[in-house]
Amino acid sequence: MTKRNEQLTGDPAALVGWEPRRVAAVAPELPAGAAPPGTRGQILRTALGLFSEFGFHGTSIRLIASNVGINPATLYAHYSSKEQILADLVLLGHQELYDRLRRALGSADPSAPARLAALVRQHALIHTDYPLLAVVANSELHVLSAENAATALELRARCRGFLVDVLADGARSGEFRLVDLTLTAIAIGGLSMQIAHWFAPGNRYTPDQVADVYVRLALRMAGDTSHRKEN
Amino acid sequence: MTKRNEQLTGDPAALVGWEPRRVAAVAPELPAGAAPPGTRGQILRTALGLFSEFGFHGTSIRLIASNVGINPATLYAHYSSKEQILADLVLLGHQELYDRLRRALGSADPSAPARLAALVRQHALIHTDYPLLAVVANSELHVLSAENAATALELRARCRGFLVDVLADGARSGEFRLVDLTLTAIAIGGLSMQIAHWFAPGNRYTPDQVADVYVRLALRMAGDTSHRKEN
DNA sequence: GTCTATAGCGGGATAGAC
DNA sequence: GTCTATCCCGCTATAGAC
Incomplete structure (x- = not known):
């Protein structure tokens, strides 16, 4: 049995989707340096875990406070409202994404396939x-007021611009054979987002393995002409 | 300017994602024959529109009733609880998906690429x-009790089985060159789900055009060896 | 089936002592 | 910063008349 055959006989149902949870049960972590210190950070991490599982409207101030181990009133010494906690999380998530994609483009080879691979790898x-x-940044953003969502939406637009530009460049140069620019950008942009719904540390894929697979899928979707055999 | 260049110069940002809505503003419709008649059906359609935009926990019984034009108490003559309305919607959505995929497989050519194309087309x-x-069936299922979610989850598992079987068959026969069975199945299975977040009748793609593009993307992801030039 | 009226509870947020 | 206590509101759901 080769490794390839192992992949073919593995049971996908064992990995994903059998349970009605929104996310795998993983510890609520924030990017290093991005989380505020002390109680404020603890509130943010706790709210992250609860929002991701029950949603913003399904999570109460009282539940957040009790999980942090503080009184509900104490929460308002750190955040002005429940929405402000969500706003901080959503902004933080979008900033981390934008920073990663920008750095990925900065250090990638200039060819379109290399830049696309770098973008998809970081997105994965x-x-x-x-x-x-x-999950929270993507699926709870819509409950924010227009003002609270504005910065995140601008970052998101820039990230989409990165992807569209790379695809358009590759199409012009002949490195890609696109089926359709807009729909391919949408499809590749959404590709990695599902990862958050099933990935958990310790399952049968490492982050690098997942990223490798998704990069190859994205290159296939773009019709990469440079390394067809490897894809 | 060829049509291909129009695609390349069209602005993707004009189509998707600039707004913090969960779905495009389209009329809340249910599959013909699946919706109950009279007030009961009207409640279901109204709840569908509200749940899709504000989520289950973000939608109140009072709001549903006022949008239907009835008293909140009247609602309980038709449904035993707010959760039961959601349960009906989630089940109905999964049944429609399962029926379509089963019919698609029944009338498709037996080759793996033809069956994959039929599945992806109907999913799109x-x-x-x-x-x-x-959107409601996918992103609000997790708020249901285990009993209320069970049937929908079983239908979902069968649909995933359709996709995995087709991919595995194609890999065995050499019609597909898979990067990884499980992750390709997850990726293709999630591919069309984003469509619900941007598609609206009357935008620049018809449903058939969207489906055509997604079928070709899926065949590329599977490494279809039978019609590589057309993909 | 639809209404008026309301029970009963939990929600977000605040006042003010320490 | 954290607490106790509480305000006030909106929530789901029910009772009972018509």
């Missing part, structure tokens, strides 16, 4: 590293 | 035809 890795943050 | 079309139902 942010979802394995911070799955709860990714 | 159900998201263009019933985007609100798809």
Whole structure:
């Protein structure tokens, strides 16, 4: 039995989707340096775990406070409202994504396939590293007021711009054969987002393995002409 | 300017993601024959529209009732609880998906690429035809009790089985060159789900155009060896 | 089936002592 | 910063008349 055949006989149902949870049960972590210190950070991490599982409207101030181990009133010494906690999380998640993608483009080879691979790799890795943050940032953003969502939406637009630019460059140069620019960008942009819903440290894929697979899938979707055999 | 260049110069940001809505603003429709008649059906459709935009916990009984034009108490003559309304919607959405995929497989050519294309086409079309139902069935299922979610989860497992079987068959026969069975199945299975978040009738893609693109993307992801040039 | 009225509870947020 | 105590509101759901 080769490794390839092992993959073919593995049971996908064992990995994903059998349970009605929104995310795998992983510890709520925030990017190093991004989390505020002390109680404020503890509130943020606790809210992250609860929002990711029950949603913003399904999580009460009282529940957050009790999980932190403080009184509900104490929470308002650190955040002005429940929405402000979510706003901080959503912004933080989008900033981390934008920073990673920008750095990835900065250090990638200039060819379109190399830049696309770098973007997709980082997009996959942010979802394995911070799955709860990714779920909250993506699926609870819509409950924020327009003002609280504005900065995150601008960062998101820039990230989408990175992807569209790389795909368009590759199409012009002949490195890619796109089926359709807009829909391919949407599809590749959404590809890694599902990772947050099933990935957990210690399952049968490492983050790097997941990222490798997703990079190859994205290159196939873009119609990469440079390394077709390897894809 | 060729059509291909139009695609390349079209602005993707004009289509998707600039707004913090969960779904495009489309009328809340249910599959013909699946919706109950009279007030009961009206409640179901109204709840569908509200759940899709604000989520289950973000939607109150009072809001549903006022949008239907009835008293909140009247609602309980038709449904035993708010959760029961959601349970009906989630089940209905999963049944429609399962029925479509089963019919698609029944009428498809026996080759693996033809069956994969049929599955992906129907998966895409159900998201263009019933985007609100798809969003609710997918992203609010987790608030249901285990009993209320059980049937939908079983249907979902069968649908995933369809996809995994087709990919595994194609890999064995050499029609597909898979990067990884499990992750490809997850990726293709999630591919069309995003459609529900941006598609609206009357935008620049028809449902058939969307489905065509997604079928080609999926065949590329599977490493289809039979029609490589067309993909 | 639909209404009025309301029970009973839990929600977000605040006042003020320490 | 953290607590106790509480305000006030909106929530799901029910009782009972019509």
